[in-house]
Amino acid sequence: MPEWHAEQALKKYWDGKLPVRLGPMLSGFDIDYYFVDLDCPGCIVVGGGRCIMLIDRDLPARARRFRAAHELGHWIMHRSTICGGCQLGVAEEYEASEFAAALLVPRGVVVRWLWLYKAGLERQRDLAAACAVGVQVADIRMEDFIF
Numbered sequence: 001m002p003e004w005h006a007e008q009a010l011k012k013y014w015d016g017k018l019p020v021r022l023g024p025m026l027s028g029f030d031i032d033y034y035f036v037d038l039d040c041p042g043c044i045v046v047g048g049g050r051c052i053m054l055i056d057r058d059l060p061a062r063a064r065r066f067r068a069a070h071e072l073g074h075w076i077m078h079r080s081t082i083c084g085g086c087q088l089g090v091a092e093e094y095e096a097s098e099f100a101a102a103l104l105v106p107r108g109v110v111v112r113w114l115w116l117y118k119a120g121l122e123r124q125r126d127l128a129a130a131c132a133v134g135v136q137v138a139d140i141r142m143e144d145f146i147f
């Protein structure tokens with residue numbers, strides 16, 4: 001399901017270039033976002049029908065991107081449970097991270113990448129660089145499509 005939601009968001013707001021730009025996507029979803037000092041990596045505040053995303057400004061750039069995509073996943077998939085600071089469960093956290101990985105490293109890109117790079121340890125690193133995500137994220141995405 002997270003993969004499907006990510007594909008829908010990409011269809012609507014992605015220009016097909018890498019790295020996937022989150023700014024236009026967040027604007028498309030009518031989400032205001034700010035980089036601020038936080039005690040946690042990021043969170044969503046909902047009020048008056050508006051969504052405000054807060055991301056810890058001290059995170060490295062790639063981690064900030066991942067966190068923003070993760071929070072967007074919560075907004076899309078768990079909106080009804082985000083209210084008044086309720087804590088989400090482990091399953092929701094996992095889904096949001098799965099969404100983030102699928103959004104930042106789109107399915108089509110991974111498939112093409114695996115086709116181009118038949119083998120070699122650099123492929124994860126290069127995919128991570130192209131998509132501006134951590135190597136671990138690229139690695140997980142590749143594993144999703146290798147069998």
Ligand SMILES: [Zn+2]
Pocket residue numbers: 070071074092093096
């Ligand atoms: Zn979360």
